[in-house]
Amino acid sequence: IEAALGEGPLSGRRIVVTSGPTHEPIDPVRYIANRSSGAQGAALAHALAALGAHVVFVTGPAAVPPPEGVEVRRVETAREMLAAVEAALPADAAVFTAAVADWRVEGAAQEKIKKVPGGDLPQLTFRENPDILAHVAALGPQRPRLVVGFAAETQDVVANATAKRDRKGCDWIVANDVSPGTGIMGGPENAVTLVTEDGAESWPRMPKAEVAERLAARIAETLA
Numbered sequence: 081i082e083a084a085l086g087e088g089p090l091s092g093r094r095i096v097v098t099s100g101p102t103h104e105p106i107d108p109v110r111y112i113a114n115r116s117s118g119a120q121g122a123a124l125a126h127a128l129a130a131l132g133a134h135v136v137f138v139t140g141p142a143a144v145p146p147p148e149g150v151e152v153r154r155v156e157t158a159r160e161m162l163a164a165v166e167a168a169l170p171a172d173a174a175v176f177t178a179a180v181a182d183w184r185v186e187g188a189a190q191e192k193i194k195k196v197p198g199g200d201l202p203q204l205t206f207r208e209n210p211d212i213l214a215h216v217a218a219l220g221p222q223r224p225r226l227v228v229g230f231a232a233e234t235q236d237v238v239a240n241a242t243a244k245r246d247r248k249g250c251d252w253i254v255a256n257d258v259s260p261g262t263g264i265m266g267g268p269e270n271a272v273t274l275v276t277e278d279g280a281e282s283w284p285r286m287p288k289a290e291v292a293e294r295l296a297a298r299i300a301e302t303l304a
């Protein structure tokens with residue numbers, strides 16, 4: 081792999097990949113977040129780099145470490161992720177695998193909120209976070225030629241993903257069913273449906289690394 085870095089069908093291409101969860105602070109020791117190991121994002125970044133791409137890997141605090149051979153930009157919150165993605169543009173493609181927290185806590189406390197046993201409970205007010213994918217998909221000249229979103233759904237996967245693709249203005253949505261019981265969330269395998277302008281294409285269940293390789297090959301084909 082080392083020797084192959086920079087060579088291949090994606091040689092000379094710059095690709096931004098977001099990965100992992102974001103953490104939105106409540107106070108200095110508490111946060112809200114989505115469940116996300118960052119495994120699929122790391123696998124995809126690795127697969128793209130293996131095809132020769134220069135990958136800018138913008139990652140929240142993920143359990144899985146970033147792969148070798150990519151440029152890593154670590155962030156914590158959705159707003160930091162947006163800023164890091166913007167700073168990484170222009171790019172040929174951008175792939176959004178991150179499980180971004182949809183909301184942040186308004187006015188996060190600067191000091192640890194102290195528990196008052198039996199007393200008043202803290203009240204949290206939420207604000208909507210920027211939608212990084214939708215923002216990038218709506219860019220003018222700075223818009224990457226290929227913008228790919230992921231969609232974790234628990235029901236009506238194809239219908240929800242198709243609607244999401246339209247709403248976000250991205251080129252592809254990679255949808256997966258993360259219902260409890262599928263074992264996909266946090267597990268080694270994924271079963272995805274690729275939604276493009278041509279319709280929905282369901283791939284068989286396979287290891288996340290293989291999903292990544294197939295997706296990377298498809299991206300290479302499209303950018304060629």
Ligand code: CTP
Pocket residue numbers: 098158176177178179180181182209210211212213214228229230231232244
């Ligand atoms: N996404 C993003 N910024 C956000 C929220 C989501 O970039 N603030 C991206 C994700 O990385 C993913 C895609 O948008 O590629 C879809 O995320 P998802 O959470 O499924 O979509 P939402 O529009 O947030 O819808 P919901 O959570 O209600 O299903």
Ligand code: CA
Pocket residue numbers: 180181182
């Ligand atoms: Ca969401």
